[in-house]
Amino acid sequence: MQKRLTLLGSTGSIGDSTLDVVARHPQRFSIYALTAHRNGEKLVEQCLRFAPEVAVVGDADTAAQVERKLREAGSKTVVTYGPQALVEVSKSDACDTVVAAIVGAAGLAPTLAAAKAGKQILLANKEALVMSGDIFMGTVRDSGAVLLPLDSEHNAVFQCLPNGGHEGVQHGGVTKIILTASGGPFRTREPSTLVNVTPDEACKHPNWSMGRKISVDSATMMNKGLEVIEAHYLFDLPGDRIDVLIHPQSVIHSMVSYADGSVLAQLGNPDMRTPIAHALAFPERVDSGVAQLDLAQVATLTFEKPDYARFPCLALAMKALAEGGVASAALNAANEVAVDAFLNRRIGFMAIAQTVDAVLNALQNHSASSLEVVLEADAAARRAAHTIIDSLPVPA
Numbered sequence: 001m002q003k004r005l006t007l008l009g010s011t012g013s014i015g016d017s018t019l020d021v022v023a024r025h026p027q028r029f030s031i032y033a034l035t036a037h038r039n040g041e042k043l044v045e046q047c048l049r050f051a052p053e054v055a056v057v058g059d060a061d062t063a064a065q066v067e068r069k070l071r072e073a074g075s076k077t078v079v080t081y082g083p084q085a086l087v088e089v090s091k092s093d094a095c096d097t098v099v100a101a102i103v104g105a106a107g108l109a110p111t112l113a114a115a116k117a118g119k120q121i122l123l124a125n126k127e128a129l130v131m132s133g134d135i136f137m138g139t140v141r142d143s144g145a146v147l148l149p150l151d152s153e154h155n156a157v158f159q160c161l162p163n164g165g166h167e168g169v170q171h172g173g174v175t176k177i178i179l180t181a182s183g184g185p186f187r188t189r190e191p192s193t194l195v196n197v198t199p200d201e202a203c204k205h206p207n208w209s210m211g212r213k214i215s216v217d218s219a220t221m222m223n224k225g226l227e228v229i230e231a232h233y234l235f236d237l238p239g240d241r242i243d244v245l246i247h248p249q250s251v252i253h254s255m256v257s258y259a260d261g262s263v264l265a266q267l268g269n270p271d272m273r274t275p276i277a278h279a280l281a282f283p284e285r286v287d288s289g290v291a292q293l294d295l296a297q298v299a300t301l302t303f304e305k306p307d308y309a310r311f312p313c314l315a316l317a318m319k320a321l322a323e324g325g326v327a328s329a330a331l332n333a334a335n336e337v338a339v340d341a342f343l344n345r346r347i348g349f350m351a352i353a354q355t356v357d358a359v360l361n362a363l364q365n366h367s368a369s370s371l372e373v374v375l376e377a378d379a380a381a382r383r384a385a386h387t388i389i390d391s392l393p394v395p396a
C-alpha cells in the first residue's frame with residue numbers, strides 16, 4: 001500500500017533528503033502536505049514537483065506569495081499558514097505518515113498532534129522529544145502511534161536492537177547503547193582559540209551536510225547531548241547505560257552492547273538518505289541513492305573518549321538528563337536562543353555553553369507534569385537566556 005506523507009520542514013536539509021528518497025519510489029510514497037517557515041520560493045518548487053494537496057508556511061505574506069506563484073503555474077495545492085495549520089496537516093486523516101523535520105521547539109505541537117492521531121512518525125526533530133519526553137512517549141503509547149527514529153544514531157541503534165527493532169531494549173540482553181559522534185569541526189582545535197570561532201567555521205561539519213542550527217550543535221557537541229536525552233526516551237534506558245564514543249570517520253552510526261559480550265553496529269556512508277529510506281520503507285529495504293560503503297577505501301576506523309572540558313555542552317545535557325523534570329526543556333530552550341545569538345554574531349562560540357549553564361543554574365527545576373508546565377519552562381528559559389545574552393559583550 002502506498003504511504004501518504006506529511007513532511008514537516010520540507011525545505012530543510014532533512015526535507016531535501018526525504019524528497020530525494022520519495023522521488024525514487026513514486027509507487028510507494030506520495031505527498032499529502034509539505035511545510036516550510038519562510039522559504040516560500042523553495043516550497044513552490046517542491047509543490048510543483050510533488051503536487052501535495054496542502055502546503056503550509058509560517059505567515060500570511062509568505063502564504064500569499066506561494067499561492068500566487070502556484071496558481072500562475074496551474075497548481076491546485078491549497079496554501080495555509082501558521083502553527084495551527086501545521087497541527088492540522090499532521091493529524092489529518094488524509095496522511096498516514098508524518099516526517100517530523102522542523103528544527104527546534106516549533107516542531108513540538110505538530111509532532112505531538114501526529115502522535116495523538118496515532119500516525120507513523122519518522123522523527124528527526126529531536127528537540128520535540130528532549131522537551132517533552134515522558135509526555136510524548138506516553139501519547140505514542142496511548143494512541144498506538146509508531147515512532148521510527150530518523151536521527152542516524154538512533155536509527156542505527158534501532159537497527160541493532162533484537163529482531164531488527166521489533167523488540168525494545170528491555171528484551172534480548174541489551175546492556176548499553178553506544179552513540180557515536182564525529183567530534184565536529186573542533187575536535188582537535190586548540191581550546192584557547194575556540195572563543196574566536198565564526199558561525200561559518202562552526203557550520204563546516206567534516207562529514208555531514210546539515211542545517212545551521214544542528215551544525216552549531218554538532219560543533220559544541222550539544223547535539224550529542226540532545227541525542228543522549230532522545231535515546232533515553234526512545235529506548236527507555238537510563239542515562240548511565242548510554243555511552244558516547246568519538247568516532248571521527250562517521251562510518252559506524254551507533255552500536256548496541258549485549259550481555260554475552262557482542263556489540264552490534266550499523267555502518268554506512270554518512271548520508272541521511274540511508275536512515276530516511278530505512279524508516280520510510282520499514283520493515284522493508286529500498287534504494288536510498290547512497291553509494292555502498294567501501295570499507296577497504298575507508299581503511300581505518302578510530303575511537304576516542306569524549307573530552308567534557310572541551311565540550312561543556314555535552315556535560316550540561318547529561319546533567320539535565322540526570323536532574324529530570326523540566327531541566328531538559330530548559331536546556332533545549334536556552335540552547336536554541338544561544339545558538340541563534342551566535343549565528344547572528346551577538347555572542348561568541350564559548351558563550352553558548354556559558355548561557356545554557358547560567359540558565360540552568362538560575363531556574364528552579366520541577367516535575368514536567370503537563371505540556372503546559374513544559375511550555376512554561378521553555379518560555380522561562382528563553383527569557384532568562386535573553387537576559388544573560390544582553391549582559392554579554394558583542395564579539396569583536
Ligand SMILES: NC(=O)c1ccc[n+]([C@@H]2O[C@H](COP(=O)([O-])OP(=O)(O)OC[C@H]3O[C@@H](n4cnc5c(N)ncnc54)[C@H](OP(=O)(O)O)[C@@H]3O)[C@@H](O)[C@H]2O)c1
Binds near residue numbers: 015102213
Ligand atoms: N540535517 C541533518 O542531517 C539532521 C540529522 C539528524 C537530525 N536532524 C534534526 O532534524 C531537524 C531538522 O534539521 P535540518 O538540518 O533539516 O534543519 P534545517 O535545514 O534548518 O530545516 C529546518 C526546517 O524547519 C522549518 N522551520 C524552521 N523554523 C520553523 C518554524 N518556526 N515553524 C515551522 N517550520 C520551521 C524550515 O523552514 P524554512 O526553510 O522556510 O526556514 C525548514 O523547512 C532538527 O531537529 C535536527 O536536529 C537533522
